[in-house]
Amino acid sequence: MPRAGTPVARAGLSREGVTALALRVVDDGGAQGFADLTLAKVAAAAGVATPSLYKHVGSLADLRRSVALVAVNDLTRATAAATIGRSGPDALSALAWAVRDFAREHPGRYAAIQLSPDLGAADDDPLSLAGAETIAVIVAVLRGFDLPEARTVDAIRAVRSAVHGFVSLELLGGFGLPDDVDHSFEVLVRLLVAGIEDLAHPAPS
Template structure:
């Protein structure tokens, strides 16, 4: 049932998911769905959890065996490709992300995509203390582009693919030139001065 609900989300939007639509897809009455799912919120959670696992796998498959800029480029393409192929599931990732402490199991599944990005950005030789800021920067840039693209926000006639490539190359340059923290700089200065 979760996979069919996810397909419905991709076709009609995550916000339009309903038990009635799922029941219609299966040719059954809505009450019969309650044998399989505890209601609409439970179904929305199942779709979001499945999407989070699939999304992390897509990113991981793309980045595996690659390093630094090649890994980032591949993960960025996989990010965009997933969102374009599965717009409803991608929306579920944004709208139904569980919070740690409220749904630890769900939060762990959602965190897998971040776990994929950690070695990707570490490949740029960044200090551990910079990882959170770097991952937030990468995710924000990719999500912003994808969200605008999916919502029809790019209305100019020029091709969007080239603009995405420019964004990714800007991220590569940004990570290569990421500012060194004050503590790391002091350590480097001390090593050179000693």
């Protein structure tokens, strides 16, 4: 696939091809790539006029959802591959590092993952289903902690918010102190493990 800015043959355009070009634009734009995605940029990369894209995508919002869908599926594969065969703290650590590694390697796609499905979307909405697959990986990881069912949602939210918060700050250059960021992330992971273990087996009051 050519890099963004390299025209492709007009005859080769399709919805998948336009999405692939949009992903290149997003990747080339770094952390702001998804926010800065426009139909004009994709059209320029394809070597066509912007109206030509409407044969393949309904709107910029439609294209953004297609990009987000690919990105979510990419992250799900990365986290699943990192955690397979692991359990408990080892699996949670692998999950957290896989998310961070993905975000650092593909900051634009990571930003795309944060696009929420439309409110009131049908049960078979592709983006909703893809997001559910990502959550399923987290649930599988947390299963190794023997959490009570009533605490599973709390644990999922804690893991997602903690890792996403750290990763987002890092991508935006929010860690300006000279201290080792990898070490700080490892501390966060250990805190998460301890917190999840406490949810599973709280100390007697």
